[in-house]
Amino acid sequence: MGKYVLKRLLVAIPTFFGITILVFIISCLAPGSPLELLLADPMATEADRAVLEHQMGLDDPIVVQYFRWLGNMLRGNLGTSYRTNLPVSQMVLERLGPTLLLTVISTVIAILIAVPLGIMSAYKPYSAWDYISSGLSFVGASTPTFFTGLILIYVFSVKLGILPMGGMYDSGTRSILSLMKHLILPAAVLAIFNIGSILRQTRGSMLEVFQEDFIRTARAKGLKERIVIIKHGLRNALIPVVTVLSTMIPFLFGGAVVAEQVFGWPGLGNLMVQSINARDYPAIMGITVVIAVAVLIGNVVVDIVYGFLDPKIREKR
Amino acid sequence: MSNEILEVKGLKTVFTGKKGKVTAVDKISFSVEKGKCLCIVGESGCGKSITSLSILRLIPKTTGTIEEGEILFDGVDILKLDEDGIRKIRGNKISMIFQDSMTGLNPVMTIGKQVIEAIKVHSPNIDKKELEKKALSILTDVGIPEPAKRMKEYPHQLSGGMRQRVMIAMALSAGNNELLIADEPTTALDVTIQAQILKLMNNLKNENNTSIILITHDMGVVAEMADYVMVMYAGKEMEYADAKSLFESPLHPYTSGLLKSIPKLSTNPNEELFTISGSVPSLTDMPKGCRFSTRCSETCKKCFEKEPPLFDLNGHKVRCWKYEERTNGR
Numbered sequence: 001m002g003k004y005v006l007k008r009l010l011v012a013i014p015t016f017f018g019i020t021i022l023v024f025i026i027s028c029l030a031p032g033s034p035l036e037l038l039l040a041d042p043m044a045t046e047a048d049r050a051v052l053e054h055q056m057g058l059d060d061p062i063v064v065q066y067f068r069w070l071g072n073m074l075r076g077n078l079g080t081s082y083r084t085n086l087p088v089s090q091m092v093l094e095r096l097g098p099t100l101l102l103t104v105i106s107t108v109i110a111i112l113i114a115v116p117l118g119i120m121s122a123y124k125p126y127s128a129w130d131y132i133s134s135g136l137s138f139v140g141a142s143t144p145t146f147f148t149g150l151i152l153i154y155v156f157s158v159k160l161g162i163l164p165m166g167g168m169y170d171s172g173t174r175s176i177l178s179l180m181k182h183l184i185l186p187a188a189v190l191a192i193f194n195i196g197s198i199l200r201q202t203r204g205s206m207l208e209v210f211q212e213d214f215i216r217t218a219r220a221k222g223l224k225e226r227i228v229i230i231k232h233g234l235r236n237a238l239i240p241v242v243t244v245l246s247t248m249i250p251f252l253f254g255g256a257v258v259a260e261q262v263f264g265w266p267g268l269g270n271l272m273v274q275s276i277n278a279r280d281y282p283a284i285m286g287i288t289v290v291i292a293v294a295v296l297i298g299n300v301v302v303d304i305v306y307g308f309l310d311p312k313i314r315e316k317r
Numbered sequence: 318m319s320n321e322i323l324e325v326k327g328l329k330t331v332f333t334g335k336k337g338k339v340t341a342v343d344k345i346s347f348s349v350e351k352g353k354c355l356c357i358v359g360e361s362g363c364g365k366s367i368t369s370l371s372i373l374r375l376i377p378k379t380t381g382t383i384e385e386g387e388i389l390f391d392g393v394d395i396l397k398l399d400e401d402g403i404r405k406i407r408g409n410k411i412s413m414i415f416q417d418s419m420t421g422l423n424p425v426m427t428i429g430k431q432v433i434e435a436i437k438v439h440s441p442n443i444d445k446k447e448l449e450k451k452a453l454s455i456l457t458d459v460g461i462p463e464p465a466k467r468m469k470e471y472p473h474q475l476s477g478g479m480r481q482r483v484m485i486a487m488a489l490s491a492g493n494n495e496l497l498i499a500d501e502p503t504t505a506l507d508v509t510i511q512a513q514i515l516k517l518m519n520n521l522k523n524e525n526n527t528s529i530i531l532i533t534h535d536m537g538v539v540a541e542m543a544d545y546v547m548v549m550y551a552g553k554e555m556e557y558a559d560a561k562s563l564f565e566s567p568l569h570p571y572t573s574g575l576l577k578s579i580p581k582l583s584t585n586p587n588e589e590l591f592t593i594s595g596s597v598p599s600l601t602d603m604p605k606g607c608r609f610s611t612r613c614s615e616t617c618k619k620c621f622e623k624e625p626p627l628f629d630l631n632g633h634k635v636r637c638w639k640y641e642e643r644t645n646g647r
Contacts, residue, residue: 217423218423219375220415221408222405222406223404310424311424
């Protein structure tokens with residue numbers, strides 16, 4: 001198992017460098033130079049512009065620019081934001097915690113709700129319960145997060161007034177209770193969006209596993225139905241469910257961008273939108289790299305979970 | 318008649334598919350005596366396995382149902398038990414060896430865990446060390462080399478024959494085995510292992526007075542194991558007799574056909590082997606009269622018009638019009 005984990009980690013390294021190259025090239029190709037924004041002053045001359053371009057290193061060849069950026073980044077220096085003049089690493093670090101909190105909590109909620117419901121659907125397929133849960137999960141998965149977000153705000157904040165509209169803490173406090181109150185709505189929005197696909201996958205793979213001969217063997221042993229379903233069924237059914245989860249990881253961050261905007265959650269997504277609007281290249285690149293690394297780590301975690309679930313994967317790779 | 322551990326009366330198992338209802342097992346009756354072995358013989362798809370699955374109520378609920386009949390085990394109708402009641406019989410008083418060893422074991426659980434689980438369900442008070450010891454000795458009994466090492470392995474690391482033996486071990490581990498149902502237990506195994514397994518089953522029969530239902534299409538195995546034989550064809554019992562009289566004087570044309578199709582060493586190698594011509598009729602498209610009429614070489618007019626009942630000739634039962642007069646005369 002240790003060797004397997006190490007291998008997964010090593011494979012992630014070239015992927016990481018690939019991502020940095022892509023991010024850098026895309027940001028270079030993007031229209032609009034940061035110089036134009038900084039030199040919004042109509043009095044600025046062509047000479048001023050050249051001086052600034054040289055100061056920022058923008059006149060160097062693109063390869064040089066890339067390696068300078070990469071070298072700095074590996075030392076933890078993501079550059080200085082054009083917009084705020086603060087170190088990007090500091091800005092990103094401040095925002096990373098809230099985003100991770102939001103995505104992890106919402107995923108955990110989604111799994112805890114979707115997996116048991118999926119099992120119930122599979123156990124009695126085509127029953128009334130199956131249709132209800134499938135219908136609701138489709139609605140959840142096909143409604144855009146900003147819309148669910150607005151509805152939840154309208155119901156729970158405006159009409160009922162029991163939950164805050166946005167932000168992360170009540171003013172003047174940093175208590176856990178206040179944090180949890182603020183977390184409920186955005187986490188619910190992301191969870192509602194993800195429950196659908198996890199539920200459908202759990203249902204589908206449980207249905208398939210129920211047909212397997214080893215389920216019949218387990219029943220023939222005289223095991224309780226609950227044990228047959230959980231111990232013999234679920235463990236086998238979870239393998240494809242984990243696959244779905246792994247494909248969801250990047251979209252989780254994407255979904256978080258929208259949810260953070262709607263709820264004013266001080267996360268990476270929020271910072272990303274601000275930075276893009278300001279063409280704040282160092283910040284955009286820094287955030288993208290951090291999200292990419294988060295996705296990479298997520299995938300490694302998924303691979304490790306795979307290894308736990310499936311003994312064949314553990315030894316083959 | 319208290320000597321009978323299992324009595325099946327008029328069992329009818331039906332599957333519902335897209336094309337409508339299909340009767341896989343059509344009102345068959347048989348019984349198994351204590352400490353005796355009943356062999357169920359027949360071609361693929363004749364309902365042998367469905368019969369055995371019906372006894373433990375393991376027919377998948379979504380597609381199949383037992384529509385009619387009684388299955389009396391120790392005088393209690395299994396079909397009337399609740400889930401908990403049947404669960405206490407499964408793997409305890411009646412255990413089963415399945416045919417599909419390749420897919421019958423859970424791929425994500427070690428062999429040891431799966432065997433131990435089978436022992437533990439019905440004797441939850443045994444401590445862990447004792448369980449492991451017991452599992453180890455059962456695996457040794459079924460001829461698994463290096464059982465201690467194998468217990469830590471997963472099904473995909475074992476060969477097909479070894480997996481089959483693990484399945485057998487799990488069935489044999491049942492605490493109070495009164496009836497063992499074995500669905501082609503040795504088909505995937507080579508002859509030496511087959512002999513070992515059959516011997517093991519015979520020991521179980523002789524020492525613990527366990528009854529056995531053995532499903533097979535290997536007449537050699539039948540000759541070795543059976544006290545009684547039931548020949549099935551297209552969901553019905555065609556002939557049902559004690560092994561000796563069945564082998565010495567098979568009555569049904571199908572049975573004699575089956576016996577004739579066994580190649581013998583004495584046969585001239587250039588001679589073509591005997592085969593029963595044609596194939597089993599589809600369950601959705603049964604012939605009107607006798608089910609075997611389409612392939613039978615001894616048919617008369619009646620065979621195509623009306624299905625024969627099971628004629629009883631001094632305990633040797635046969636479903637064929639040829640014997641109508643012999644029973645009527647008596």
